[in-house]
Amino acid sequence: MKKGIEVSIAASIAAKLARVEVIAAYPITPQTHIVEHLSEIVANGELDAVYINVESEHSAMSACCGSSAAGARTFTSTSAQGLELMHEILFIASGMRLPIVMATVNRALSSPLSIWGDHSDVMAARDSGWIMLFCENGQEVVDMIIMAFRIAEDRGVLLPVMVNLDGFSLSHVIEPIELPSQMMVDKFLPPYNPLYTLHPNKPVTMGAYAMPELYTEAKYAQEMAIINSKEVIKKAMDEFGKQFARQYKPVETYNTDNADFVFIALGSIGENIKTAIDELKEGGKNAGLVQLRLFRPFPSDELLSVLKDKKRIAVIERVMPAGAANGPLYQEIASLMCVHNMNVQMDNYIVGLGGRDVLPESFTDIFNGTAHEESTVPVRDKNFKVIGVRG
Amino acid sequence: MRQKSIELYTDNPEEEFAVSGHRACQGCAEILAVRLALKVFGKNTIIVMATGCMEIISTPLPTTNWTLPWIHVAFENAAAVASGIEGALRILMEKNKIPREDIRVVAMAGDGGTSDIGLQALSGALERGHKFTYMCLDNEAYMNTGIQRSSATPYGASTTTSPPGKKSIGQATWKKDMAKIAVAHNIPYVATACPSYPFDLFSKVKKARMAEGPSYLHILSVCPTGWRIPTDLAIEYGKLAVRTGVFPLYEVENGQYKITHSPEPLKSVKEYIKGQGRFKHLNDEQIAKIQERVTKEWANLKSRCELK
Numbered sequence A: 001m002k003k004g005i006e007v008s009i010a011a012s013i014a015a016k017l018a019r020v021e022v023i024a025a026y027p028i029t030p031q032t033h034i035v036e037h038l039s040e041i042v043a044n045g046e047l048d049a050v051y052i053n054v055e056s057e058h059s060a061m062s063a064c065c066g067s068s069a070a071g072a073r074t075f076t077s078t079s080a081q082g083l084e085l086m087h088e089i090l091f092i093a094s095g096m097r098l099p100i101v102m103a104t105v106n107r108a109l110s111s112p113l114s115i116w117g118d119h120s121d122v123m124a125a126r127d128s129g130w131i132m133l134f135c136e137n138g139q140e141v142v143d144m145i146i147m148a149f150r151i152a153e154d155r156g157v158l159l160p161v162m163v164n165l166d167g168f169s170l171s172h173v174i175e176p177i178e179l180p181s182q183m184m185v186d187k188f189l190p191p192y193n194p195l196y197t198l199h200p201n202k203p204v205t206m207g208a209y210a211m212p213e214l215y216t217e218a219k220y221a222q223e224m225a226i227i228n229s230k231e232v233i234k235k236a237m238d239e240f241g242k243q244f245a246r247q248y249k250p251v252e253t254y255n256t257d258n259a260d261f262v263f264i265a266l267g268s269i270g271e272n273i274k275t276a277i278d279e280l281k282e283g284g285k286n287a288g289l290v291q292l293r294l295f296r297p298f299p300s301d302e303l304l305s306v307l308k309d310k311k312r313i314a315v316i317e318r319v320m321p322a323g324a325a326n327g328p329l330y331q332e333i334a335s336l337m338c339v340h341n342m343n344v345q346m347d348n349y350i351v352g353l354g355g356r357d358v359l360p361e362s363f364t365d366i367f368n369g370t371a372h373e374e375s376t377v378p379v380r381d382k383n384f385k386v387i388g389v390r391g
Numbered sequence B: 001m002r003q004k005s006i007e008l009y010t011d012n013p014e015e016e017f018a019v020s021g022h023r024a025c026q027g028c029a030e031i032l033a034v035r036l037a038l039k040v041f042g043k044n045t046i047i048v049m050a051t052g053c054m055e056i057i058s059t060p061l062p063t064t065n066w067t068l069p070w071i072h073v074a075f076e077n078a079a080a081v082a083s084g085i086e087g088a089l090r091i092l093m094e095k096n097k098i099p100r101e102d103i104r105v106v107a108m109a110g111d112g113g114t115s116d117i118g119l120q121a122l123s124g125a126l127e128r129g130h131k132f133t134y135m136c137l138d139n140e141a142y143m144n145t146g147i148q149r150s151s152a153t154p155y156g157a158s159t160t161t162s163p164p165g166k167k168s169i170g171q172a173t174w175k176k177d178m179a180k181i182a183v184a185h186n187i188p189y190v191a192t193a194c195p196s197y198p199f200d201l202f203s204k205v206k207k208a209r210m211a212e213g214p215s216y217l218h219i220l221s222v223c224p225t226g227w228r229i230p231t232d233l234a235i236e237y238g239k240l241a242v243r244t245g246v247f248p249l250y251e252v253e254n255g256q257y258k259i260t261h262s263p264e265p266l267k268s269v270k271e272y273i274k275g276q277g278r279f280k281h282l283n284d285e286q287i288a289k290i291q292e293r294v295t296k297e298w299a300n301l302k303s304r305c306e307l308k
């Protein structure tokens, strides 16, 4: 049964349902409700877990590394500057193959200081070796957090997983959400059974350094692990669908079958794009939406099969690609197209920075070619358009 | 006293937890301190190590110098990693997922990883009261990256980032008093130690091991390479540091100060300074200034002990 619940609260309940054992977290807007509620759950004895009130996000991720290495199911959550402060340790967590799960409540980066939502934070961490999932709504946040542990802890994966949800526009809204029962979650998610742990009974060395003869091999093994994780992710999604009757795919589509034109986007903005698509449809025009639920590993095959017969692609991003030729998502898709000799008109639109509202009209305007757009840097090789910049 | 010392020594297992084959420089007192301390910590220990000399000399993949569970995450976070491990052990034992045992988590870092970049994480972990021991291996500079100054580098010392010159005496600030900072956290046990005084070290490690909460050990670890002294003199210089009052040996149990080895009458600081390449540019006036400071600090420490 669905009930109205704030998405942040639902996220913390999902962590509880996953029976997390150690939480080390530091508050930052708009992630605060998640950690506040989790600490209440632990304080009330509703969850057998240790909540470590660390003094910073750097220590949050460091403590998570320690606890995961010692064999405890570990959860944290952060946003923006917090994710940046963790940055160094993100790479170490993935390199050490520690199945930590983190809810990242996406928010703009300073400066100027902005507490509102966009994807600057996660995009700056996109190559940190974490599996990255993106949620469109509150139900997905709950389901992804539960699935994230199953994926992360799979013996064939053993990688940290980041569940991304948009700050405020998703984290702070009240939505009808179905919270699964503990029994069902327990059936889907077995207890964490680590391969190696820090224990005197069977001493291991973790986090050694590699000479040049071995570093490449270690990184290659890590790369293969994240590439191969896609099959595990798909399987987890399938099994989740079977058990909970909510089906997820690495790449989700909306009205793409009949459309020559597709939007590609990440996160909760998909809902506004869908509204625009519905409006266009009423006017007899066809546009589709491709949502990347999975961003790392990049779901190349799934994207190709959706995009192969399209004529125009509008890549929508919520990050300012400082000094780059294009936004990060555009660049990935463009390189895919290039490798596969696909010649499609592709445009890159930057929208909704620092919490700026993006209404469905922006997308109908993009489709109709009437969007008020202004590229901030008139460089020839730069072909992204920033929507709605005031002069 | 002697009897007790011998007991402390023979109590320790013959087993080595930091085994041979590591690549520390000849005469390194830091690896000696680690090796001796681990004997007292014993088998039920998990080591967290910060980036630094000890990590680099001991774990080139796929080899390891450690027969205990050991983890290195980064330079500034040994205390935070230890917090996570301690938390995990607590909940896993509570849930009967692992046997209930007295396992001690020991975080080790150099003076840089402790008094500079790692100070925040250390303060956080001490304040939160995790049951763990933090060992600062103080060789008075960033040795792993090639002898750069830290906030624990003594006044006047030459390092690659505090070189003496026309406008510089070398390190221009006084050594940060880390042990005092640890004491300010009101933790059960804080002590200074030096492997030149192994029995004193054993007894302090034992107390740190047993503390019902965080404990902090500040260990002077002579580094022949960085101090520019002959490799066979590390033990000797550790002794001189203590005998001159430059590095007093004391402990603070639940706030009570106690000098554990009184070197009075103190030798002159000059005796400690003169053979070290890192101080060779200092003139008599500068050495006198150091002497004045050391005398004052020694009196200060004594007065704190007499407060009892």
Ligand SMILES: Cc1ncc(C[n+]2csc(CCOP(=O)(O)OP(=O)(O)O)c2C)c(N)n1
Binding pocket: B030, B051, B052, B053, B054, B075, B076, B109, B110, B111, B112, B113, B114, B137, B139, B141, B142, B143, B144, B145, B150
């Ligand atoms: C964030 C970060 N900054 C800088 C370094 C480079 N670095 C590695 S070890 C080290 C110095 C270590 O000095 P110390 O902690 O005193 O230990 P020692 O090597 O002297 O035993 C530095 C600067 C690093 N690893 N990480």
Ligand code: SF4
Binding pocket: B023, B024, B025, B026, B027, B028, B029, B030, B031, B053, B054, B057, B139, B143, B144, B222, B223, B224, B225, B226
């Ligand atoms: S540089 Fe100094 S501390 Fe580092 S291994 Fe050599 S002697 Fe030991």
